[in-house]
Amino acid sequence: MSVVLGRDEAVRESYARDASGLHLVPDAVARPVDVQEVVETVRSAAGSRTPITAAGAQTSTTAASICSRGILLSTRAMSRVLDLDERHGTVRVEPGVLLGDLQQSLASHGLFFAPDPTSQEECTVGGAIACNASGPRTLRYGSTRAHVRALTVVLADGEILEVRRSSLEKNTAGFAPVQDLVDWFIGSEGTLGVIVAAELGLLSRPAREIGLAIPFADEAHALAFVVAARESARVRPRCLEYFDAESFAIARSSAEEPAWAAGAGAMVYAEETSDGEEAPLDEWLALSERFGARDSDVRVFEGDAAIREARRLRHAVPATMHERVAPYLVAGGRRVSTDWAVPWRRAAEAVALARRHADEARIPQGIVYGHLGNGHPHQNFIARSPDEVRTIEAVVERTLRDVISMGGTVAAEHGIGKLKSRWLPLQLSPHQIGLMRAIKAELDPFGLLAPGNIL
Numbered sequence: 097m098s099v100v101l102g103r104d105e106a107v108r109e110s111y112a113r114d115a116s117g118l119h120l121v122p123d124a125v126a127r128p129v130d131v132q133e134v135v136e137t138v139r140s141a142a143g144s145r146t147p148i149t150a151a152g153a154q155t156s157t158t159a160a161s162i163c164s165r166g167i168l169l170s171t172r173a174m175s176r177v178l179d180l181d182e183r184h185g186t187v188r189v190e191p192g193v194l195l196g197d198l199q200q201s202l203a204s205h206g207l208f209f210a211p212d213p214t215s216q217e218e219c220t221v222g223g224a225i226a227c228n229a230s231g232p233r234t235l236r237y238g239s240t241r242a243h244v245r246a247l248t249v250v251l252a253d254g255e256i257l258e259v260r261r262s263s264l265e266k267n268t269a270g271f272a273p274v275q276d277l278v279d280w281f282i283g284s285e286g287t288l289g290v291i292v293a294a295e296l297g298l299l300s301r302p303a304r305e306i307g308l309a310i311p312f313a314d315e316a317h318a319l320a321f322v323v324a325a326r327e328s329a330r331v332r333p334r335c336l337e338y339f340d341a342e343s344f345a346i347a348r349s350s351a352e353e354p355a356w357a358a359g360a361g362a363m364v365y366a367e368e369t370s371d372g373e374e375a376p377l378d379e380w381l382a383l384s385e386r387f388g389a390r391d392s393d394v395r396v397f398e399g400d401a402a403i404r405e406a407r408r409l410r411h412a413v414p415a416t417m418h419e420r421v422a423p424y425l426v427a428g429g430r431r432v433s434t435d436w437a438v439p440w441r442r443a444a445e446a447v448a449l450a451r452r453h454a455d456e457a458r459i460p461q462g463i464v465y466g467h468l469g470n471g472h473p474h475q476n477f478i479a480r481s482p483d484e485v486r487t488i489e490a491v492v493e494r495t496l497r498d499v500i501s502m503g504g505t506v507a508a509e510h511g512i513g514k515l516k517s518r519w520l521p522l523q524l525s526p527h528q529i530g531l532m533r534a535i536k537a538e539l540d541p542f543g544l545l546a547p548g549n550i551l
């Protein structure tokens with residue numbers, strides 16, 4: 097085999113952590129530069145029944161991109177944009193290209209790829225597809241799944257499989273789960289195959305974009321505003337991101353504006369676009385006022401650079417929590433980060449229940465922020481020791497039971513990975529899990545791909 101495996105301790109250690117806080121050291125690291133090298137690596141591993149876990153930029157919060165057995169296959173050396181077809185609005189890329197780099201290169205063509213995880217500057221396209229990532233603008237454009245046209249995948253035995261969305265308008269051949277093979281791999285977290293190329297659908301950039309950061313007196317007013325903005329016929333939000341008091345404090349300090357809306361207890365960041373005509377700024381301000389926001393507190397971000405700055409403030413929240421937990425990692429602490437979602441009209445109710453469970457267990461309230469427009473907050477707790485991890489996870493599990501009874505999900509965008517697999521049965525029936533196992537057995541009979549992820 098021509099792909100040299102990195103077996104040095106230093107090399108293996110450098111791929112032993114992702115954003116979950118766990119530390120799992122692989123037996124070896126493969127860094128293929130092209131499809132053929134992936135095929136050779138996978139084929140050789142299959143021959144010796146060695147497990148392989150694909151990894152992109154390792155920003156997974158669920159330990160999906162680290163492993164303690166077998167080969168960690170990093171796609172970072174496969175980072176080329178292969179073909180941009182402006183006429184049809186598609187781009188073909190290798191899996192290791194960073195999403196932020198791709199967005200930058202598309203911007204000069206007036207195009208963009210809709211999925212925008214807040215980690216987009218650090219994460220790869222392959223990782224985003226394998227997790228079905230989403231982001232603030234998912235509110236308008238949907239998650240990654242909606243924007244993947246075709247994939248090239250190396251299966252567990254080294255076979256190359258090309259899958260493409262059908263352009264059929266009618267199809268009754270067989271059960272729905274087998275009809276679109278592209279969907280099998282999106283969100284499969286490395287368990288069904290290694291994605292080696294992807295064709296993505298692109299959108300034209302709108303003529304105007306504005307962002308509004310709107311402080312409110314408290315959580316109740318802010319969350320009621322989110323529902324009103326979604327229901328309004330006068331504004332058309334592209335995103336509705338929530339910051340509770342503590343996450344707003346992080347955003348303020350990241351903006352170096354400690355005095356900004358000092359009395360506010362919550363903030364909502366919204367984006368609006370328009371093609372030609374003025375963006376309806378007045379409508380937004382009028383709606384905000386109905387929920388007690390003061391015009392003088394509202395920050396407006398207009399144009400590309402300003403919107404990027406607003407996104408930096410948003411990204412500061414998970415990034416700061418990541419930094420805050422760092423001192424506790426050696427002692428077995430970690431950030432416990434929830435990813436549940438409920439139908440969006442019930443988000444305020446779900447947040448209140450989550451807070452009540454924390455109070456009842458007498459643990460500090462985690463911070464709550466994120467994609468409330470989609471009914472999808474993140475609740476982040478800092479656990480300083482394994483004991484605190486256990487206590488917090490018991491609180492999270494109680495919240496998840498409520499979330500499921502409200503028609504929600506245990507994982508809306510970060511995937512299941514290794515950390516959340518025990519919560520999957522709260523949501524999926526034995527039949528659904530059995531069907532996933534059957535698909536896994538069909539494609540990867542020896543269970544070599546990303547063992548421990550999802551199932």
Ligand SMILES: Cc1cc2nc3c(=O)[nH]c(=O)nc-3n(C[C@H](O)[C@H](O)[C@H](O)COP(=O)(O)OP(=O)(O)OC[C@H]3O[C@@H](n4cnc5c(N)ncnc54)[C@H](O)[C@@H]3O)c2cc1C
Nearest residue numbers: 152153154155156160213214220222223224226230286291
């Ligand atoms: C600060 C921060 C903010 C975040 N914000 C968001 C957010 O807003 N939205 C969101 O959805 N997520 C978010 N995440 C989670 C994470 O960034 C995303 O899931 C991201 O898409 C993962 O990409 P990655 O390249 O880092 O993948 P990795 O972490 O390397 O891998 C993730 C999973 O994908 C699999 N994988 C990677 N590449 C391939 C491949 N080529 N073929 C097959 N499987 C593969 C891995 O096996 C693993 O299961 C955030 C994380 C952090 C740390």
